[in-house]
Amino acid sequence: MGDVILTMKGIDKSFPGVHALDHVDFEVKRGEVHALMGENGAGKSTLMKVLTGIYTKDSGSITYEGKEVEFHNTREAQDAGIVIVHQELNMVGDLTVAQNIFIGREFKKGFMIDDKKMVEESKKLFDTLKIEIDPTAKMSDLTVGKQQMCEIAKAISHEAKVIIFDEPSAALTEKEIEDLFAIIRDLREQNLGIVYISHRMDEIKVITDRVTVMRDGTYVGTLITKDCTKEDIINMMVGRVIYEEPKTKSLVAPDAPVVLKVEHLNAGRMVQDVSFELRKGEILGFSGLMGAGRTETARALFGADPKTGGDIYINGEKVTINSPQDAVKHGIGYLSEDRKRFGIVVQKSIIENSTLACLDDYLSGPFINKKKEKEVTEKYIKELDTKTPGSDQLVVNLSGGNQQKVVIAKWLVKNCDILIFDEPTRGIDVGAKNEIYKLMNRLAAEGKSIIMISSEMTEILRMSDRIVVMCEGKKTGEIAIEEATQELIMDKATRDIK
Amino acid sequence: MTKKKQSIFTSQKFIVLLVVIGLMIVFSLISKDFRKYTTLLSMLDYSYYDVLMAIGVAFPLITGGVDLSIGTGMVCYALAGGYLIRFHSWPVGAAILVSILFGCAIGLLNGVLIAIMDLPPFLATLCTCMITRGLGSICSGSFGIPWPIANADNGWFHSIFKITLASGTKIPLGFLWMVLLALLMAFVLGHTKFGRYVIAIGSNKEATILSGINVKFYHVMAYVVCGLFAGLASISYANAIPTVQPGTGAGMELDAIGGAIVGGVSATGGYGTIIGTLLGTYVICLLKTGLPYIGLQANWQQIITGLVLIGAVLIDILKKERIKK
CATH class of the missing domain: 3.40.50.300 (P-loop containing nucleotide triphosphate hydrolases)
Incomplete structure (x- = not known):
């Protein structure tokens, strides 16, 4: 040197x-x-x-x-x-x-x-x-x-x-x-x-x-x-100090049924033989470094990308998911990490976004029942506390946190039981972050099951009931929240590849 | 955050309406001949196929695509129908049905190529443009085919577009149909699942797919609707043109696409109105008909139409940028 x-x-x-x-x-x-x-x-x-x-x-x-x-x-x-x-x-x-x-x-x-x-x-x-x-x-x-x-x-x-x-x-x-x-x-x-x-x-x-x-x-x-x-x-x-209270024990009932079981999921280099279970009311954290294959796993599960193998069971029954359409039919909703590209139709109103996934329920004959649409949109604006001057506001005019709420509303309107949150708080300011966290906890308590992909260690430790760690396309660990530490997660996430 | 509500007076529809009225006033003031009722009748006769094509092509445009095959397609369907009447003595009604279905079939082909096989819309419809031009020539044996004239036995279809009262006054009934069809399709775009998804596809296709929607189906349907209207246009074309000539039609799609864009349909998809399309097409038709009356010949029409289009596209870009801010 x-x-x-x-x-x-x-x-x-x-x-x-x-x-x-x-x-x-x-x-x-x-x-x-x-x-x-x-x-x-x-x-x-x-x-x-x-x-x-x-x-x-x-x-x-x-x-x-x-x-x-x-x-x-x-x-x-x-x-x-x-x-x-x-x-x-x-x-x-x-x-x-x-x-x-x-x-x-x-x-x-x-x-x-x-x-x-x-x-x-x-x-x-x-x-x-x-x-x-x-x-x-x-x-x-x-x-x-x-x-x-x-x-x-x-x-x-x-x-x-x-x-x-x-x-x-x-x-x-x-x-x-x-x-x-x-x-x-x-x-x-x-x-x-x-x-x-x-x-x-x-x-x-x-x-x-x-x-x-x-x-x-x-x-x-x-x-x-x-x-x-x-x-x-x-x-x-x-070695950071975690300011927000991490979760110390799982809030999932011990006898909660398994709602989603994924076995040997394969999709290219980024998803290799991934298996996991998700239980009712659980928040399952997916941790890992950039390029670990978490988003790819979610997209393959959701049918957005083709898979090369693997079985998916919902409520114990084997299902075929080859497209997002199939996934939504089986009650899975996906909230993308890239909201603007994959989540919302930005230049359309909150109403149009909220009912996008289930327009069928808002038809009178062949026509869209705009009154009913507006009612349900306003119900969820209120319930999720979305800050907007009105339901006909274009989504592009909302802040990141409120846009995220519109995407959540879309899946709640569809009544999805399994929600995949991919980096739910990316690009969202601190105050709105806490609101999204509260919302996720409430959804879990109401019996929705959540997969949360997050690159933020604090978020993983604060929200998850259980943590799956991935590294370079493989699942490298599964940690109960009671045993989870930053060191343990990072150790799994950087496992030496031989 | 303030609530933004677009006033009707600043909407593009309203501005285009003013332009239509303004053009009529200007042409009427300058040219005595333009003021005649027969000029209006003739202009309307020649406007219907542009309007029908424009309403149809608005759907692919709103999905973010385009259909270049409607011009040659329209001529092809008119030739096919005319051939059946002339050489196989088919009843006119049946021939009309064949023309319309032919349009739907080519629309379906376009849709499959674009939505399912992922060809770029420009390329796919350029190919079907050539194919329909060739098919038209084959149908007609490369000869021009006249549909029955108005006072022939089977010339009843002309009265769809124009009726003559007992007093001898001619009434352009077709204009009424255009307005009704535009209102119907405006309703389809604004109030049905199909319309909602067409807009969503043009706005953000990925997000629409990830919302679990059968995007391929609705994407194909947008082109089928476009083909259906090209089929309808072929009937009004046979009404307006004494003899349908094979090998023509190329370039006619541009008037229709231009009309839709002048009327506020976004050239990049995601936004558009059918009423605007109707009005925008009449801007183009008025320029086509009116400019010769004030002494500007064909070359000038094209230049002016081109400039009007640039203006409309610029407005579209500015509008999008304003939304982004």
Whole structure:
């Protein structure tokens, strides 16, 4: 490890309603691989976005190669030698490898693009990386692993001195990960500073020199990797004080019947052999890190995405769910994590949204009974305490919390008994959050059964009667609320994948 | 938060109505000939097929799609019906039924291609546009086919659109049907499950699917309704045009689509009214009929119609942006 190339000190960044970074410190040395860890929403990505000029910091300083710097966009950061290799690859599939690497700074011969030179330069880059990729191949024909190598080559062609890898291994096979590590070690030899963001403990141990842990937008600490254990890191990641009272015991009656049983559900890479049971009046928390496959499980269960296998039983009876239509028929309602895209019809009124799932009950002959529709909508506006000037208000004009209530109303109007809440409080402010929690508790007490997918540890511990933990498409644990701790959940959520 | 209630006077329908009245006044003031009752009668005769196509195409438009096959389709259905009357001595009533069902069938084909096989609407209906043009030529053996004229034995269908009183005064009965059909379809759009889902699909298809609705079925039905109206349009086309020519019809869909959009149907889906569509189509028809009377020939009509459309689409975009804010 050499001298410090990059220092971020006291970085502070707020978004409306969220203190995303609270005086965070971070440094990278030449010739080190520095892991950046933390739960979802800990602020890792935000910190890197501040570094590369995507976000402007509110205060704090960034020192790079001995000078204080401030980048205004990724281009400036790139030109200075700081490059991110993104998790989602930013490649144009229909262009060749060489064309992608030099996109935006093509070599020219007169006013013509000099493809030959780009191919030659790409070859040189791949040689230094000791990888074999044909620069004239079409990008979309490469595997994800190879595409990522191209991203790295592109980064190096910018004469990068600091490379940030944002969860680079998420989509790679074992073999590809090994190749990636070989390249990273090589880059370390060449004295580059490397930031490695990942959730995989085993990788952190193998490839990194130091680990910096963040939690809820704050800097927790930095450890030397070879001197610390997985437990040390987990403790730093979750060691928060929980202000809201966590649930201490399950509120489900011991003899409550099983309303939903899922056996060996499979749907692609993200849902592998997932089985669980849901009981009447229960709130079943689904915990896990980003990309654990929780939303995919819910969507497969709901029939929104095709499944490749598995059985679903409702009230003991085996059912076939191949479409959302089937799911709704069997009394399952799904509240998406992305309300605007999947939950509500924003430019329509509360009435139209509330009865969308069960218009059949509001027909008089072939016609919609608008009076009856309005009555039921207003009943639920009152019952859920939705804040709106009237039932004919367009949903787009409501706040996030109230939009969520409209989606809840939609499923209550349909009289669904099983509700899947996917990140129920995402993008909702604190006050409205508590209302949604109260509402969920009330629904459970009234005998509705709830699956709650949440990335917020406090939410999981506060709401769930039982917790299912997932990691990379597999169920890795099932924990009764009486035994649940942050450490235990995080341990299951980051299980080493061998 | 204040309650936003759109006043009738700022609604697009009302503005378009003013434009219709304004155009009639302007043309009447400038041209003596435009003021004649026969001009009005002729304009109405030639407006019905545009109106019917526009009402039909409003449904695919509101789902966020489009149907480009209605123009050539209409000509094709009229040729098929005319062929049966002329060469197989079918009764006119039966031929009309065949024309309408033919329209429904092509609508169904469009719907299946788009809603079930996931073809982009533009492409799918461009293909059926070509197919119907070819089918029309085959039906007619590449010859123009006249439907029976008004005073022929089996020319009764003309009286659906225009009747002559004992005094010799001609009454454009068709206009009444247009208004009634528009009111009926406005009711279908605003007060039935089908209409509600058509709007929901155009507004947010994903959310509609996840609400457990058989989106594919209603999506297909939007195109079937469009085909049905193209079938109806073929009858009014046979009424207006002495001889239906194969190979024509391409481009006529643009007047109908333009009319719907001028009338406030969102070009990107999710919003639209049938009464607005009716009025918007009359803006286009008035421009088509009126501009020659004030000395602006065909090329100018197209340019002006194009400009009016740009204006209407801009209003639509501004409206959406205002809602977003």
